[in-house]
Amino acid sequence: MTLLYLQPLLKLRAVIPITLSLLITACAGLTQTSSKQAPVTIAQVVEAPSATALEKPLEANLAVAPLGTKGLPTVLPKVGLKEVKPPLALASTNQPTDAIAFWLGEAGWAFEQDKLTTPKSDNSYYYLTKVLAKEPNNIKAVAALKKIVERYYKLLRSSLSQNKVQQARVFLSRATLVMPTHGQLASMRQLIDDHAVNQSAEVSAEVSAPAPATAVPAMRNQKLLVPTQLLDQQDQLLAQWLIRVAKKAHALKATMLIVAPKDDQVRWLYQTMNSADPEQRIRANIKHSRPARVEVKYLARKDELEVYAN
Known part of the structure; x- marks a missing residue:
C-alpha cells in the first residue's frame, strides 16, 4: 500500500529536475540567439529634394558632405554663411x-x-x-x-x-x-x-695730271670736271661741249659715269649728252656726289677726250 501511494510522488520528483533542466537550456539558447543578432541601426531620415529645389542651383549656405563609397551623402545643416559676390571690375588706372x-x-x-x-x-x-x-x-x-x-x-x-x-x-x-x-x-x-x-x-688732281701715253692700248678712266656755276645755269657752251664728249665716247665704245650733287643737275647732264645721237642711247650711269664731273672709261693709247676750257 505504501509503495503504491508513493509511486506517483516518485515520478513527480523525477519530472521536476528534468523540467528545470529544459528551462535552463532554453533560456541559455535564447540569450545566445539574441546576442548573435545583427545590431539594430537607426535609419537616417534624409529629406528628398523637391522638384523646385532640383531646378535651382545650390545655394552658397548649403554644405554637402562628399560622397562615400557606401551609403547616402549626409546633408549638413545651414550654418548661416552669406553669399560672397566677386568684386566689380574697375577700370585700370595704369593703362597709360x-x-x-x-x-x-x-x-x-x-x-x-x-x-x-x-x-x-x-x-x-x-x-x-x-x-x-x-x-x-x-x-x-x-x-x-x-x-x-x-x-x-x-x-x-x-x-x-x-x-x-x-x-x-x-x-x-x-x-x-x-x-x-x-x-x-x-x-x-x-x-x-x-x-x-x-x-x-682728289678728282682735280687726277684731271690735272693726265695719264701718260702707252705703246699699246690700255684701259683709261678720264675724269672731266663740269663747272658747277655753268651747270646750274644750263649754259649752252657747256651743253655743246657735253655733246662733243658724248660723240667721242660713242666712237671709242666707252662707258660713262655722270656725277653731280643734285637730281636736276644729273638729269640735265644725262639728257644733254644723250641728245648727241637721237638714234642711240649713251652708255652711262649716274651718281650723286661732288664735284660734278663726267667719268669716261675706254681703251686707247692716250687720253682722247678734251677737257672743258672755261
Whole structure:
C-alpha cells in the first residue's frame, strides 16, 4: 500500500529536475540567439529634394558632405554663411603707363634692329614719338632719341669712308628729323663738307695730271670736271661741249659715269649728252656726289677726250 501511494510522488520528483533542466537550456539558447543578432541601426531620415529645389542651383549656405563609397551623402545643416559676390571690375588706372612701357620696349627692339626711322609705323622714332605725345618730358624717350642721332653719326662716318656722300647726306637728314637741336648735327655737316672738298681735290688732281701715253692700248678712266656755276645755269657752251664728249665716247665704245650733287643737275647732264645721237642711247650711269664731273672709261693709247676750257 505504501509503495503504491508513493509511486506517483516518485515520478513527480523525477519530472521536476528534468523540467528545470529544459528551462535552463532554453533560456541559455535564447540569450545566445539574441546576442548573435545583427545590431539594430537607426535609419537616417534624409529629406528628398523637391522638384523646385532640383531646378535651382545650390545655394552658397548649403554644405554637402562628399560622397562615400557606401551609403547616402549626409546633408549638413545651414550654418548661416552669406553669399560672397566677386568684386566689380574697375577700370585700370595704369593703362597709360602700360602703353608707354610697351612703346618704349618696341622702340628699344627696333633700335637694336637698326630700324631707326624706317620702315613706316614700325621704327624706333615712331614709337618714341607716341611716348612723347603722352608724356612730353619722358626721360627715357628723350635719351633714346639722342641714341638714334648718335647711331646716325656712326653710320654717316661709315658711309663717308666708302665715298658714299649721298648716303651720308640721307643719314644727316634723318638725324635732323629725330632731334633738330642735337649738338652732333653740326659735326655731321662738317664731316660731309670736308669729305666733299677732299674728294674734289682728289678728282682735280687726277684731271690735272693726265695719264701718260702707252705703246699699246690700255684701259683709261678720264675724269672731266663740269663747272658747277655753268651747270646750274644750263649754259649752252657747256651743253655743246657735253655733246662733243658724248660723240667721242660713242666712237671709242666707252662707258660713262655722270656725277653731280643734285637730281636736276644729273638729269640735265644725262639728257644733254644723250641728245648727241637721237638714234642711240649713251652708255652711262649716274651718281650723286661732288664735284660734278663726267667719268669716261675706254681703251686707247692716250687720253682722247678734251677737257672743258672755261
